[in-house]
Structures are given as C-alpha cells and as structure tokens.
Amino acid sequence: MSGHIVSRKVYFAIFLSLMVLTAATVAAAFVNLGALNVLVALTIAVAKATLVALYFMNLRYSERLTWVMVAAGVTWLGLLIGLTLSDILTRSWIAGALG
Amino acid sequence: MQTSHAMAEVPGPAPQALDYLNADYGIRSWLFTIDHKRIAILYLLMITIMFVVGGVFAAAVRLELLTPQGDAFEADTYNKLFTMHGIVMIFFFLIPSIPAVLGNFCLPLMIGARDLAFPRINLLSWYVYMVGAVFGTFAIVAGGVDTGWTFYTPYSTTASQTNVIPAVLAGFIVGFSTILTGLNFIVTVHKMRAPGMTWFRMPLFVWAIYATSLIQMLATPVLAITLLLLVLERGLHIGIFDPALGGDPVLFQHMFWFYSHPAVYIMILPSMGVVSEIVTCFSRKQIFGYTFVAFSSLGIAVIGFLVWGHHLFVSGQSAYAGMLFSLLSFLVAIPSAIKVFNWTATLYKGKISWDTPMLYVFGFIGLFTIGGLTGLFLAALGLDVHLTDTYFVVAHFHYIMVGGAIMGYLGGLHYWWPKITGRLYPEFWAKIAAVNIFIGFNLTFFPQFLLGYLGMPRRYHAYPEEFQVLNVLSTGGAPVLGVGYLLPMVYLIWSMRYGPRASANPWRATGLEWTTPSPPTTHNFEEVPVVTQDAYDYPAMEKKVA
Numbered sequence: 001m002s003g004h005i006v007s008r009k010v011y012f013a014i015f016l017s018l019m020v021l022t023a024a025t026v027a028a029a030f031v032n033l034g035a036l037n038v039l040v041a042l043t044i045a046v047a048k049a050t051l052v053a054l055y056f057m058n059l060r061y062s063e064r065l066t067w068v069m070v071a072a073g074v075t076w077l078g079l080l081i082g083l084t085l086s087d088i089l090t091r092s093w094i095a096g097a098l099g
Numbered sequence: 100m101q102t103s104h105a106m107a108e109v110p111g112p113a114p115q116a117l118d119y120l121n122a123d124y125g126i127r128s129w130l131f132t133i134d135h136k137r138i139a140i141l142y143l144l145m146i147t148i149m150f151v152v153g154g155v156f157a158a159a160v161r162l163e164l165l166t167p168q169g170d171a172f173e174a175d176t177y178n179k180l181f182t183m184h185g186i187v188m189i190f191f192f193l194i195p196s197i198p199a200v201l202g203n204f205c206l207p208l209m210i211g212a213r214d215l216a217f218p219r220i221n222l223l224s225w226y227v228y229m230v231g232a233v234f235g236t237f238a239i240v241a242g243g244v245d246t247g248w249t250f251y252t253p254y255s256t257t258a259s260q261t262n263v264i265p266a267v268l269a270g271f272i273v274g275f276s277t278i279l280t281g282l283n284f285i286v287t288v289h290k291m292r293a294p295g296m297t298w299f300r301m302p303l304f305v306w307a308i309y310a311t312s313l314i315q316m317l318a319t320p321v322l323a324i325t326l327l328l329l330v331l332e333r334g335l336h337i338g339i340f341d342p343a344l345g346g347d348p349v350l351f352q353h354m355f356w357f358y359s360h361p362a363v364y365i366m367i368l369p370s371m372g373v374v375s376e377i378v379t380c381f382s383r384k385q386i387f388g389y390t391f392v393a394f395s396s397l398g399i400a401v402i403g404f405l406v407w408g409h410h411l412f413v414s415g416q417s418a419y420a421g422m423l424f425s426l427l428s429f430l431v432a433i434p435s436a437i438k439v440f441n442w443t444a445t446l447y448k449g450k451i452s453w454d455t456p457m458l459y460v461f462g463f464i465g466l467f468t469i470g471g472l473t474g475l476f477l478a479a480l481g482l483d484v485h486l487t488d489t490y491f492v493v494a495h496f497h498y499i500m501v502g503g504a505i506m507g508y509l510g511g512l513h514y515w516w517p518k519i520t521g522r523l524y525p526e527f528w529a530k531i532a533a534v535n536i537f538i539g540f541n542l543t544f545f546p547q548f549l550l551g552y553l554g555m556p557r558r559y560h561a562y563p564e565e566f567q568v569l570n571v572l573s574t575g576g577a578p579v580l581g582v583g584y585l586l587p588m589v590y591l592i593w594s595m596r597y598g599p600r601a602s603a604n605p606w607r608a609t610g611l612e613w614t615t616p617s618p619p620t621t622h623n624f625e626e627v628p629v630v631t632q633d634a635y636d637y638p639a640m641e642k643k644v645a
Contacts, residue, residue, distance in 0.1 A: 065289065076317045079404055084353045087408065087420035094418055 004061035014055045021048050118521065118618040133218035134621055136519075139204035141225050142195060145232065147588070149191040152239075154581065156184035161543075161577040164570050169561035177560035178245035179261065183238075185248030190270050191232060193504055194362060197369035198315075199224075199280055201511045202308045204519060206284060208612035208619065209302050211293025211628045216286040224279035231273030238265035247558065249359070250326070252340035252351040256333040264330055271326045274319045277365075281315030284308055293611070295630035302610055302634050303392050307372025310396035314361045314368075314403065322358035325351065349415050356407035364403040366500055367467070368396055370507025371438055374460050377514055378442045379635040380608045381457040382449025386635050388441045398434035406431055412483045421480055428478035435471050439464060450641075454606075455529035459510030462537045466502025470495060473548065488558070491551025497544045509536070509587065516591065517601030521618040524594040528586060536583035542576025607644075609635055 021044050028040050054060040059070060119136045129137060159180045163171040172180065203221065207214055215221050238244050244266040246255040255263050288309050292301070328339045329351070338344025340351040379386050386392055408416060408424030416424075442464060451457070473495040477483050486492060517523055546569040551557075555566050562570070604613040611628055612619075632639075 072313075072317065076404065080321060080354070080357050083405065083408065083420075083423075084350070084357075086423055087349070087353065087411070087417045088347075090417040090419040091415075 014051050017051060018048055117620060118616060119621045120618050122621045133222050135203050135207050135215050135221060138221050138225055139200050142199040142203060146192050146196055149187055153184055153187035153192055156180050158577060160184060161574040163560050165574045167562050167564045167567050172560060174560050175245060179243035181558060182244050182247050186266060189248055190273050191235060193366045193500060194277060196508045197511060198308060198311055201515060202284060202369060205515060205612055206287060206305060206308055208615060208623055209305050209610055210296050211611050212287060212291040213622045215283045216291055217283050220279050221283055224276045228273055228276040231269050231276060234265050234272060235269035238262040238269060249355060250329060252329065252348050256329060256341055263333060267326045267329055271323055274323050277315045278319050281312035284312040293628050293630055300630055300633055303375035304372035306393040307368045307396045310400040311365050311368045314365050314400050318358045318361040321354060325354040352411050352414055356410045360407040361403045363499065364399055366504040368399060370504045373507045373511035374442060374463055377456045377460045377510055378445050379637060380606050381454060382446050382451045383637045383641055384445055384449040385637060387444035391437050392441050395434035395437040402431045409478050412480060413487050425478055425480045432471060432475060439468055455526060455533055456510045456514040458530060458533040459506050463503055463506040466498050466506060470498030470502055486551060488556055489551035490547040490555045490557055493557050494544045494547035494551060502540055517605045518612055518617050520595050521601055522594045522598035523601050524598055525590050528590045532583050532586035536580060539576050539580030539583050543573050543580050546572045609637060609640060
C-alpha cells in the first residue's frame with residue numbers, strides 16, 4: 001500500500017543499480033555484438049524501467065488493482081509491438097514464396 | 100403501442116431552490132468550478148463551437164464537389180479544408196463529445212456519487228483541452244494544414260509546407276485532456292459507487308463510459324508518442340519514419356492507427372451506452388441480456404485494439420499481417436451485433452413511444468447497422484483493394500461517426516436536457532429536427548457509397564463528369580443536414596429561458612440521476628442513496644402505475 005515506507009538504503013541501492021546499468025549501456029555501445037546490439041540495449045532498458053516502477057513508483061508495495069492496471073499497460077504494449085512485428089517480420093515472405 | 104409519451108411539467112411558478120446553476124454566479128464561478136456538472140457545461144459550450152467550425156469546413160468541401168471542375172477552391176486549399184474538417188471534428192468534437200459532456204454530467208449522478216474522484220483534475224482536463232484548441236486555432240488561422248487528419252509520413256515530415264507542427268501539437272495536447280478524463284472516470288467507477296450499486300446494477304451507459312475510458316487510457320499515450328516522433332523528425336530530422344533517413348513510413352501508420360482505430364470506439368461506445376438507456380426507457384422494458392450488452396462493451400474495447408492493420412492493406416504491409424488483421428476485423432462485428440440484436444429484442448412487445456430521444460435511437464440503430472456492415476466489406480482483403488481511398492470509405496465512416504456517434508450524442512442530449520437545464524424543450528420542433536437530420540444525413544452520405552463503389556477517389560477537388568449527379572445529391576443533402584443540426588441549437592438555447600420547467604423525472608425513467616431535482620444541487624444527493632434494485636426495472640415501475 002501507499003503507506004509502506006521504503007528505507008533510504010533500498011532507494012540508494014536501486015539508484016546505484018541504475019547507474020551501473022547505465023554504464024553497462026554505454027559500455028555495450030562500444031562493443032559490436034552484431035544482431036545482439038539492440039537486444040542487449042533493450043534488455044538493460046527494460047531492467048532499468050522495472051526497477052524504477054517497482055521501487056521508485058512503489059509498485060512492489062501497491063495493491064492488486066494497481067498491478068492489474070500496470071499489467072494492462074504492459075500487455076497493450078505487447079499487442080502494439082507484437083502485431084506490428086507480424087507485419088515487419090513477414091514482409092519478405094511473399095518475395096521468398098515467389099522466388 | 101403508445102403514440103406519445105408526454106413530458107411531465109410542473110405547473111405554476113417555479114420554486115427557486117438552489118441548484119448547481121444558480122448556486123453561484125459570475126464568470127469566475129464557472130472558470131474555477133470543480134463541479135462535474137458545470138465542467139460538463141464548459142465542455143458542451145466548447146465542443147458546440149468546434150462542431151460549427153468543423154461543419155463550416157465540411158460545407159466548403161461539399162460546395163467544391165457540386166461541380167466536376169475544381170472551381171470554388173484551389174487544390175491546395177481543398178486539401179486544407181478536408182484536413183481541418185477532420186482534425187476539428189475528430190479531436191475537438193467527436194472524441195470529447197459524449198464522455199466529456201454527458202459522461203461528466205451523468206456518471207457521478209448515475210452511480211450515486213457527489214462528484215468525480217478527482218474534481219480538480221476534471222477541471223484541468225478542460226483547460227488542457229483549451230490549450231489544445233488554441234494550438235488548433237493557431238494552425239487554422241496561420242494558413243491551415245494539408246496532410247489529412249492522419250498526418251501520414253513522409254509527406255508530413257518532409258514535403259508539406261503547411262502548419263504541421265502546430266496542428267500535431269494540438270492533437271498531442273488535447274490527447275492529455277482525454278487521458279485525464281478517462282483516468283477520472285475509471286477511478287470514480289471503481290471507488291465511488293453508492294452502497295448497493297454493484298457492477299451488475301450499474302446502468303449500461305456507465306459500462307460503456309468505463310470501456311471507453313479504458314481505451315482512452317491505453318491508446319492515447321501511443322498517439323502522443325507517435326505525434327512527438329513526427330515532430331522530432333520534421334523539426335530535427337531524426338530518422339524514424341522517413342526512408343531517406345533510415346526510417347519506415349509504414350511504422351507511422353501502425354503506431355497512428357493503434358490509437359486511431361480504437362478512437363473510433365471512443366466515439367461510438369458512449370453512443371451505444373446512450374442507446375441502451377433510451378431504448379429501455381421508451382419501450383418500458385428491462386434491457387434484453389444486460390450482461391451480454393455490458394460485456395460486449397468491454398469486448399469492443401479489447402478487440403477494437405487488434406484490428407488497426409486493416410487501414411494498411413494497401414500500404415505495403417505484409418500480406419500475412421493483412422490476413423491476420425482481416426480476420427480480427429471480422430471478429431469485432433460480433434460484440435457490435437450483440438448490442439444491435441439485444442436492443443431490437445428489448446423493443447419486442449415493449450410499450451414504445453416516439454419521443455425525440457427514441458427517434459434518434461431508431462436513427463442510430465439503422466445507420467450504425469449500415470455503417471457496421473459496410474465495414475465488413477472493407478475488412479475483406481480483396482474487396483478493400485478496390486474500395487480503399489474511395490468515397491465508399493468516406494460514406495462508411497460517416498455512417499459510424501455521424502449516423503452512429505452524433506445520433507447517440509443528440510439522443511442523449513435531448514434525453515438528459517431536462518436534467519441538465521431543468522427545462523423542457525419543444526417536442527414538436529425536436530421531432531422535426533430529428534427527422535430532418537435522418538433525411539439530410541442519408542441524402543448526403545448514401546450517394547457516397549455508390550460514388551466510391553464506382554471508383555471516385557477521396558481527397559480530390561475535381562472529378563470526372565459521370566460522377567456529378569450523385570455528387571449533386573450529396574451536396575444537396577448537406578444543407579438539409581445543416582438545418583437539422585441548427586434547429587436543436589436554436590430551440591435548446593430558447594428552452595433554457597422559455598421552456599417549461601421539468602420535474603425531477605419527466606420521462607418516468609429508472610436510474611439514480613432521475614431521483615435528484617432537475618437541475619440537481621451542487622452535491623447531487625442530500626443523502627447518499629442506497630441501491631436495492633437492478634437497473635431498468637421498468638416492468639415493476641409500470642405495475643406500480645397500473
């Protein structure tokens with residue numbers, strides 16, 4: 001619930017984690033991982049966003065209805081990305097099928 | 100069948116009890132109000148002005164299309180006219196129309212609450228709308244914008260020399276007003292229902308507004324992101340959508356329609372809620388299949404998110420994605436059909452009366468059905484290749500958004516007008532206007548189905564001569580429709596001063612809003628009501644009268 005008090009220690013730990021992950025993003029940018037470049041960058045970004053939502057936005061200590069709302073948001077983002085990819089990933093299929 | 104359902108009048112001089120209208124006077128009392136009913140009136144005022152502005156642009160478009168030659172306006176001017184018609188009508192009239200006016204006014208009353216959950220955020224939403232309107236007005240006055248209301252890239256980011264950024268920012272800003280309203284409604288429905296007002300006792304209008312609010316919350320942020328990316332590309336040349344900069348123009352269409360297709364349901368779902376209220380009241384029957392109608396609103400809200408790709412069938416989208424979106428688009432017809440069948444079943448053996456709100460409902464059911472069924476034509480992959488970007492599409496979405504959404508809005512406005520103003524409108528003129536709108540609408544838009552089927556493309560200011568007869572019919576219908584819209588503006592304003600005073604429940608309707616005085620007091624209910632009955636228990640009410 002919103003009444004839950006989070007200790008400063010936790011906040012500092014999360015802040016430190018975010019800084020480390022930012023440094024990891026910068027470091028990864030200097031290494032050419034080929035097709036994995038985007039995957040690595042996005043994985044780090046998602047990890048950071050999760051930490052912010054769980055601790056800085058107090059989601060971890062929130063009631064279930066708030067979790068439902070967040071889950072709806074994430075699901076809808078999934079729909080946007082998933083159905084858009086249904087186009088982008090299959091555009092070359094027709095050309096392939098026609099030889 | 101009953102022929103008329105006379106509105107109950109209160110005889111003699113009116114009691115001057117304090118209500119939300121006369122509780123305070125002066126411009127400050129309106130501009131700083133946090134009363135949901137007054138904020139609804141503020142919205143009503145603004146969206147009416149916007150409706151007139153959008154209507155003027157529409158009239159200019161129809162005037163140009165009276166003759167095959169492009170003689171009234173230059174091609175570029177014509178592009179601006181239909182663009183601004185779309186932007187004003189969609190972002191500034193249709194989307195806020197029922198939620199921000201009738202939803203704002205009625206939702207707390209209908210669930211037995213004294214206000215919305217966040218009254219100050221409610222007022223903030225109106226000011227945000229006004230800031231958006233300032234940007235929109237600037238875009239118009241500074242010379243207009245010519246991209247079409249869809250702002251398609253790469254034209255909007257690279258080629259257009261018109262006021263794209265102010266117009267885009269207008270849409271961006273007004274979107275936040277929508278988000279705030281949606282948030283307020285969702286929290287209010289969850290947290291502020293009166294004791295005994297369970298989810299399945301809620302009026303179906305509340306279900307519809309709730310489903311609409313979910314769409315507003317989940318879709319509008321994507322519009323904001325998309326429009327912001329457009330501004331970044333146009334202003335700073337960051338490649339997102341422009342192929343020359345490494346972008347993908349079809350990505351813009353995906354992101355834009357992820358919002359804009361559900362936005363159609365933001366317009367039509369509240370109208371469906373209004374229809375459910377009116378159809379029960381004026382046939383004196385419980386709604387047929389309450390649970391189905393309630394869940395079909397949520398069904399439309401969810402499935403409506405999965406169909407956007409049918410706007411991209413000929414845009415270079417993968418054929419496989421096209422098949423998927425075609426199938427999903429057919430699915431959305433199911434919850435819509437459930438509603439239409441259930442309303443029709445509600446009418447069966449009902450004591451139907453032909454008062455003005457009911458005329459609009461009959462109009463809605465007929466026109467929405469035509470609009471919905473022609474949507475299935477467009478969802479079919481092969482047929483859409485022929486019909487895409489023709490007047491068939493224009494006719495289809497006007498049957499949904501004007502024949503459906505505006506009919507519902509006007510029906511609801513007439514239905515709740517005695518509650519909003521405490522006055523009755525002249526029934527005779529109201530009926531004339533409703534019939535006038537129905538005739539004018541069909542005369543304007545039905546020929547456009549034929550024109551589109553014959554191959555007339557949309558968004559051109561000139562056309563081949565063989566299309567003239569149908570275009571003359573369409574342009575001839577526009578003034579009839581215009582008079583139909585003008586009439587309510589005149590007699591509703593007239594009724595605010597000269598109309599007979601309305602009783603608390605002039606339609607003998609169920610619902611908590613009708614237990615309050617007309618107009619209600621600032622805090623709606625002297626005592627918080629306790630609900631013990633299901634919604635629409637008209638049979639019990641009729642028995643009592645008998």
